[in-house]
Amino acid sequence: MQLTGFEGRCAFVTGAGGGIGQAAIARLRGAGARVFATDLPGALAGLSAAPDLLLHPLDVTDAAAVEAALDAAETAFGPPALAVHAAGMLETRPLLDLPPEAWDRVFAVNARGSFLVARGLAARMADRGEGAIVVIGSNSGGVPRMDMGAYGASKAAAAMLVRSLGLEVARQGVRVNLVAPGSTLTPMLSGMWDDPEAGAARVVAGNPAQYRTGIPLGKLASPDDIAAAAMFLLSREAGHVTMADLYVDGGATLRA
Numbered sequence: 001m002q003l004t005g006f007e008g009r010c011a012f013v014t015g016a017g018g019g020i021g022q023a024a025i026a027r028l029r030g031a032g033a034r035v036f037a038t039d040l041p042g043a044l045a046g047l048s049a050a051p052d053l054l055l056h057p058l059d060v061t062d063a064a065a066v067e068a069a070l071d072a073a074e075t076a077f078g079p080p081a082l083a084v085h086a087a088g089m090l091e092t093r094p095l096l097d098l099p100p101e102a103w104d105r106v107f108a109v110n111a112r113g114s115f116l117v118a119r120g121l122a123a124r125m126a127d128r129g130e131g132a133i134v135v136i137g138s139n140s141g142g143v144p145r146m147d148m149g150a151y152g153a154s155k156a157a158a159a160m161l162v163r164s165l166g167l168e169v170a171r172q173g174v175r176v177n178l179v180a181p182g183s184t185l186t187p188m189l190s191g192m193w194d195d196p197e198a199g200a201a202r203v204v205a206g207n208p209a210q211y212r213t214g215i216p217l218g219k220l221a222s223p224d225d226i227a228a229a230a231m232f233l234l235s236r237e238a239g240h241v242t243m244a245d246l247y248v249d250g251g252a253t254l255r256a
Helices: 019-030 063-077 100-128 149-172 196-205 223-234
Strands: 010-014 034-039 053-057 080-085 131-136 174-181 245-248
Touching (some): 010 063, 010 100, 019 034, 019 080, 034 063, 063 080, 063 100, 080 100, 100 149, 131 149, 131 223, 223 245
Parallel strands (some): 010 080, 034 053, 080 131, 174 245
16 A cells, blocks of 8 residues: 655654654655754754755654754744654653652653644644544553563553644644654664673563563564554555554563
8 A cells, every 4th residue: 555645745754863763764865755854953964854854853842942943844844744753762760769759751752742843733723624543652661571660651541632732633633643662773762781682582572570571573563664654644545543542562561
């Protein structure tokens, strides 16, 4: 199936320097979209601008900066009609050891950032009567994980944000959906391992002592697996899909 609805349209991407963000940008550009890509300045250093790709530094926790970035995207490429919000941060300390400041930072990026970006986009899209937003969540937002309480709670907040916002703007023709990845081979994940090969094998196998199932498909997701799911939800072929929470985790959560 050939996905449609991308040619010549402005796509707004956050977390552009990460693995999923980069994969989403490649797919969007390949489908003919013009991409306004945002991330923290250091994360953008490895990317190169092009006629169909503009890079813009952005801290998604800064409300004024988010609005300014959305204005800049519209000036450059026209009103954003598509969006992938992939910005996020990981926290893997037990809740009993977690300083309140760390909890606040995780929620600032994963929950507040999702609110600011998705709300800003939805408001502009609602005024035009069309648009599609995909927020990258996590399967930990629906299934508890050891030592990931803050991260999972922040992603659960993002998931409910998506459903609530999607409900509010549905009558204006705006669709808001969530992709919930499981373990995905990105620097965020591999940075937790001393030995990448052994680390990946452990994740795939699972860990009963930590109440964690393995991955039934027997492999980690690639960033492109997640980007492909986001592309479907952005496409015209998903034109009757909104407020969905699509788990892309190889069956790891055993979720219906």
